[in-house]
Amino acid sequence: MxxxxxxxxxxxxxxxxxxTQTRSGFLAESLLDGKKISVSIRHNVSILSEIAIYTFTEEVPLRDIFKKIQDKENGEQAISHKEPKNKLEAYFSEVLPxxxxxRVYTSDMKKVIQWYNILQSKGMTDFSEPEDKASDEEE
Incomplete structure (x- = not known):
């Protein structure tokens, strides 16, 4: 997935x-505890494939940052998102120099690291581009 x-x-x-989509929004399942929740259209929802991190030259898609963390950690868990600010900044600058x-705050770094660790723990480590999107760009 x-x-x-x-x-x-x-x-x-x-x-x-x-x-699944519902009449008033959609149904989502937590990756932490497996509970299903109904999410209305009024909630502020971000799809991970649409998130990017600012660099001095461009915006780097979150999937590319996850790949870099995965390479750095050899597919294992990253550091804890609860580490002190200076340690998080040092780690993030190794991943994305x-x-x-x-424009990238410590809270953003914490989210990226926490999200990577959640996905890694669930075995969701395929951070490659979706096939249909890659073929559209070639045409």
Whole structure:
């Protein structure tokens, strides 16, 4: 399963898998505890495949950052997202050396690391581009 079915819901901890669409929104399942929740259209929802991190030259898609963390950690868990600010910044600059320090906050780094660790623990480690999107770009 790709990142296009994984959601971050504002005000809710962790990540969610999109299950089905409903009349008033959609049904999502927590990757942390497996509980299903109904999410209305009023919630602020982000799809992981649409998130990018600012660098000085471009915006790097979250999937590319996850790949870099995966390579750095040899497919294992990254550091804890609860590490001190200086340790998180040092780790993030190893993964993405040219990230924009003025626009990427420590809270963003914590989310990226926490999300990677959740996905890795669930065995969702295929961070490659979806096939149909890659073939569209070639045409």
């Amino acid at each position: 790709g990142l296009d079915k994984i959601l971050a819901i504002s005000g809710k901890p962790g990540l969610y898998e999109l299950k 040219d990230y924009d320090e003025d």
